[in-house]
Each structure stands twice: as C-alpha cells, then as structure tokens.
Amino acid sequence: MKESYIIRLPENNREIMPNYYDYGVALDKVHGFILKQTGLILKMYLDNENVEEMWNVLEEDLASGKAELLSYIYDHVETGCINYEQSVDHHGFVIKPSINNAVYFYPDFEIALVKLPIFQSFTDYQHEFIYAKDDESLLAFLQYVYDRQKEIMRDCVSVFTDTEDGVEREKEKVTSLVSREDVLLEEGLKSEIYRSIDEFFNESGEFFKTYNIPYKRGILLYGQPGNGKTTLVKSIAGSIDAPVAYWQITEYTTSYSIKEVFSIVAKMAPMVLVIEDIDSMPESSRSVFLNTLDGATSKEGIFLIGTTNYPEKIDPALINRAGRFDRAYEIKRPDVDLRLQYLLKIKEMERFMSKADILYIAEQTEKFSIAQLNELYTSAALQWHYDQAVDIAGIIGNLEAANEKVRTHEWDEEDLSKVGFGI
16 A cells, blocks of 8 residues: 655645654655665654664674665764773773764665754754665564674673663673683582573573473572672673673662663563662562563563672562572672682682691681682782782781671771871
8 A cells, every 4th residue: 555644745844834844854855865875765664662772783783894874964963972992902082983863774684774863942852763665674674683682792791770861771891701610609509500590591491491481580699798699690691692681770770660671681582681789679669670570471581680788688579479589599608618719729829828828718717708808819919929928817817807897887086097088
C-alpha cells in the first residue's frame, strides 16, 4: 500500500506551521541527500526502545570501515569532541569525531543513521533517526547490532550508574585481568561458584534446557570488606565469553532506572549483571526491584551477582524466595593456608624474605583481610627497598593497632592531627 500524508511540507511555510516547518526543512534536505548519495528510497523509523547500542556499535564500525560517514549536516555545529582516555597503554586527551550532526551509512544493510540537532524556540533538540529500505532490513540490522555489541564487550564492561538525570552508561576497558588462579577462596567454595558460572554459559545454557531449569541464576556474595569479593567478580568477568555489566546503585535509583537497566541487559542476554553493594538500594525502590526479579522474563539469560559488606542490611526477601538470589556465599577472611599462599605465590615475598619469616607472618595475621595482607606486603617491600631489612613484628603490630582503631572508632587527638589538613 502506497503511503499517503495529510500535511505535506511543500504545501506549507514557516508562517503557517513554524515549528513543523523548521523541523521538516532540515529532514527534507537529509532525505534528498541520502537519495542522491545511495540511490535508495529509505523509510524513516522511530526508536522506541532507546537502542543506544546502535550508536556504540557505530563508533566502533566507523573505525573498522563497516560504516561510513556520508556528510556532516550543519556547517556551524561541532564535528569533533574532546575525550580523556585511560588504559594500560594510554593516558591522556584524544580527539574523536562527533557522532552528532551527521549522516552515516551501512552499505551491507542499506541502513542510514542520523543524529540531527533540531533548532526550535531558541533551543536545540538532538533527534535520532533510522532509515531502512523495509522492516526486514531493519530487523536484520538490529540483530547485527546486538551480535556486534557482544563481540565488542568481550574486552570491556558496561557500567550503569543511576544519576539525577537517569541512567548513565559508560564502556570501560578491562585493563587488569584477574585470573581464576589469583582468587583466594576455600577450594570447595571456589569450585562451586565457577562451576555454576561455567555451566550457565556453556552452549547457551544447554544444561538448564536439558533438566528443565529456568535459565536464570542469582548469587549473593557477602562478607567483610577486603576479602576478595570484587576480585572474584573481576575474575569472572575476565574468564567468560559473555557480556558483563556493572550496575552502580545510588540514592537516585528509582523504579524507572530499575526497569531501564533490566530492559537494557535483557537484550544482551546471556550475560552477567553485577550489582555491587546491593544493600544500598533505596527503601523506596526495593519492592520494584523484587518484583522485577520475580518477572517471568526479566532475568531470562541473566546471571545476577550481588555483593554486600553488610548482609544484615539485606532485605531477607531477596534470598528467601527462589528466582531472586538462589545462593548466598560468605567470602570469609583467609585462613592460614590461604594467607601463606597469597604471600608466597601471588606476592612472591621470597624475593626479599625467607620462607620461615613468611610462614611466621601467615601465622600471626589471623584477623587480617586480603586487603590488609596486601598493605603488609607493600610496607615490607618499602622497608626492604630502602633499608635492606624488614621489621616484621613492627609492621604487624602497627597494622593490628590501626585495624583495632578502625573497628572501635577510637581515634585520639594525636591520631586525628595526622589525618587531613591541620587547622
């Protein structure tokens, strides 16, 4: 059926329909330009799903040649932007092409993407337009977008942060991979967690289909800070062939941001969604979060990992009902064997200390977390570097005293004078 229109741009002017005219003139020129450059008559589509992945993928595809820039649109709107990048190989400012104010084209899919500022009432509004030959072409392109996004995400993670202005999304490169061998956990617990992860992503969850188990999983990691919860999560992110996203809960987390995050990750499944410090979920949003976890399809293909340092603050409803968090694992302080393994194999303290001294340290640090063992190692390495000797008992004693003051909040005036700025 041929498309017909009641209101047509050539039949109107700025005096009759000022707002539509300003909007329509810009798009009419874009339509004509696409036809001239490609020879294709393309239909315009609206993105109701906020498919930001399209624009993330476009940036990568422009660099690889899969997409091309046909032209910028306005001559006095920016064509480049300043970014600060931080990675293993590079720290500093870079100049990147601006995705805004331009027409892009995918020859293989006969798809055009346009980000166009519309100037109305002394304000500019950025609009995003998708042009395709037909519905089938657009659906094939959207499938490509999500397959390509998963490919791109293999060496990075998506970070969702709830802000006053909605959910902010960033892509962060995985700069320091943590191997599974570097994770210090009791062997039985470690094996159970990794087996659960591996089976979930093995052949797209074939195990779950075979045994008629719902294809969703949730685990909660709890315990005192500094004992390896974050390290465990990093090792999972670096050792599976699936997208990983971090969700930062804040005071701005609302029912809207909860629905938005789960809507985004559902399109990327199967994947891992990590929610760190889940106890910080605002009280006003908890019921919506629980209901979302209970949804029939909201967690389909999602391996959910929650972490908390304060399990007593966790809503019992999170772990007392199937389909939310299936298992809760306590990440305890390392025992003497794990402490010895950390100092010997991971930190390699034998470079400047005898094995007998390292064993003594492992035996004398019963109340130390992994983070505190790391601080002990750093202090010992500094002493050895400057003095060619290490005061083991002194370092342990100072750290124990500091730990006790943190635990009891007993800071005297002499301690406080050493912290922050003197007045």
